[in-house]
Amino acid sequence: xxxxxxxxxxxxxxxxxxxxxxxxxxxxxxxxxxxxxxxxxxxxxxxxxxxxxxxxxxxxxxxxxxxxxxxxxxxxxxxxxxxxxxxxxxxxxxxxxxxxxxxxxxxxxxxxxxxxxxxxxxxxxxxxxxxxxxxxxxxxxxxxxxxxxxxxxxxxxxxxxxxxxxxxxxxxxxxxxxxxxxxxxxxxxxxxxxxx
Amino acid sequence: xxxxxxxxxxxxxxxxxxxxxxxxxxxxxxxxxxxxxxxxxxxxxxxxxxxxxxxxxxxxxxxxxxxxxxxxxxxxxxxxxxxxxxxxxxxxxxxxxxxxxxxxxxxxxxxxxxxxxxxxxxxxxxxxxxxxxxxxxxxxxxxxxxxxxxxxxxxxxxxxxxxxxxxxxxxxxxxxxxxxxxxxxxxxxxxxxxxx
DNA sequence: GCTTGACAATCTACCACTAGGTAGGTAATA
DNA sequence: TATTACCTACCTAGTGGTAGATTGTCAAGC
Numbered sequence: 001x002x003x004x005x006x007x008x009x010x011x012x013x014x015x016x017x018x019x020x021x022x023x024x025x026x027x028x029x030x031x032x033x034x035x036x037x038x039x040x041x042x043x044x045x046x047x048x049x050x051x052x053x054x055x056x057x058x059x060x061x062x063x064x065x066x067x068x069x070x071x072x073x074x075x076x077x078x079x080x081x082x083x084x085x086x087x088x089x090x091x092x093x094x095x096x097x098x099x100x101x102x103x104x105x106x107x108x109x110x111x112x113x114x115x116x117x118x119x120x121x122x123x124x125x126x127x128x129x130x131x132x133x134x135x136x137x138x139x140x141x142x143x144x145x146x147x148x149x150x151x152x153x154x155x156x157x158x159x160x161x162x163x164x165x166x167x168x169x170x171x172x173x174x175x176x177x178x179x180x181x182x183x184x185x186x187x188x189x190x191x192x193x194x195x196x
Numbered sequence: 197x198x199x200x201x202x203x204x205x206x207x208x209x210x211x212x213x214x215x216x217x218x219x220x221x222x223x224x225x226x227x228x229x230x231x232x233x234x235x236x237x238x239x240x241x242x243x244x245x246x247x248x249x250x251x252x253x254x255x256x257x258x259x260x261x262x263x264x265x266x267x268x269x270x271x272x273x274x275x276x277x278x279x280x281x282x283x284x285x286x287x288x289x290x291x292x293x294x295x296x297x298x299x300x301x302x303x304x305x306x307x308x309x310x311x312x313x314x315x316x317x318x319x320x321x322x323x324x325x326x327x328x329x330x331x332x333x334x335x336x337x338x339x340x341x342x343x344x345x346x347x348x349x350x351x352x353x354x355x356x357x358x359x360x361x362x363x364x365x366x367x368x369x370x371x372x373x374x375x376x377x378x379x380x381x382x383x384x385x386x387x388x389x390x391x392x
Numbered sequence: 393g394c395t396t397g398a399c400a401a402t403c404t405a406c407c408a409c410t411a412g413g414t415a416g417g418t419a420a421t422a
Numbered sequence: 423t424a425t426t427a428c429c430t431a432c433c434t435a436g437t438g439g440t441a442g443a444t445t446g447t448c449a450a451g452c
Binding site: 026027028030031103105108109110112113114115116117123126127130131152154158159161162164165166167168169170172173175176177178182185186188189190192193196 | 222223224226227299301304305306307308309310311312313319322323326327348350354355357358360361362363364365366368369371372373374378381382384385386388389392
């Protein structure tokens with residue numbers, strides 16, 4: 001049926017990315033198929049291959065989108081002129097929102113857990129996104145020290161790793177424990193750990 | 197070919213559990229098949245159904261084994277008469293060893309990440325195992341306070357969650373970053389956080 | 393203004409392969 | 423002789439992926 005009839009959905013490609021992302025967050029990379037996506041968008045699965053020739057392409061494109069989204073988010077945070085503590089809190093809030101009542105986890109955490117089954121290029125993309133997060137966190141910690149908000153000694157890079165790992169684990173475990181408070185409690189512990 | 201010929205392998209069932217566990221740790225629950233297991237053990241896949249009628253049964257049995265293993269481990273630690281700090285370190289060491297040079301993660305973390313694709317009974321089993329870990333950690337923290345080793349204030353249960361989440365996240369991220377030190381650095385941060 | 397043709401986005405129909413799972417047979421052991 | 427631990431052979435339902443037709447849209451040429 002030719003061109004998009006223009007009324008259906010604004011953008012099949014971005015709808016696909018959106019639904020695929022959701023499925024990775026809820027079920028994992030290996031637990032959804034092109035058929036699942038097709039049914040959700042009410043299209044035939046061959047159409048998905050038009051946008052993403054292989055599932056690997058889809059996965060990589062999806063992660064690259066997250067990279068761009070991280071850029072946008074970081075710039076938006078910059079514009080809010082929050083102090084470092086506020087920026088860290090914004091980071092926690094972002095992940096708390098992403099959790100959607102313990103139904104979803106971070107897509108990067110999901111993919112990391114299935115590491116051995118991921119194609120190398122997808123692994124690379126995930127690796128890069130993790131690094132980006134940690135670099136940003138390191139920057140926030142650095143500024144927070146200068147401002148006297150984080151007094152914990154030691155390499156900021158290692159503290160950034162600490163934050164990142166804890167956030168990922170907290171999202172996953174809060175879902176497995178079906179405990180809405182779990183994530184916030186871990187975030188609280190992290191704040192405390194960085195102060196003193 | 198009838199009975200085990202008694203010379204092949206000691207115990208097909210436990211070999212199956214062992215290999216399945218390894219595959220969950222390296223690739224995830226949805227990324228291995230009965231065929232994969234069959235090839236590794238050099239048997240036909242129908243034979244696997246003799247021991248584990250469904251993949252769900254296999255998963256559950258596997259997690260219950262981990263529960264028993266946790267029991268054994270905890271009792272062994274008890275017998276070593278370590279102080280609470282030493283016990284916590286033993287906990288970290290256990291997971292550091294399990295990582296196998298950044299090739300494996302905790303099977304519980306792997307399953308937690310694929311949560312939405314797991315059958316409910318398997319979810320239950322995972323949930324119970326997570327709880328067991330956290331209860332044990334809470335106990336160690338309690339004793340550590342009495343001994344003046346952990347001076348951080350707050351509910352021990354929340355600190356136990358903190359430790360558990362961080363350990364899980366650290367294992368996953370260390371693999372995704374291919375960084376052998378990652379886990380130990382996070383463990384170090386945790387120790388520090390609990391002291392003061 | 394109408395025709396034409398290129399292109400974008402979708403479709404139907406298929407492929408080879410793998411998934412988990414079942415039925416029923418067979419051989420060694422206790 | 424019953425049971426245990428395997429086997430061969432098969433089933434159905436999917437998997438990711440491909441080939442090639444189809445059709446709405448738009449821009450250029452007449």
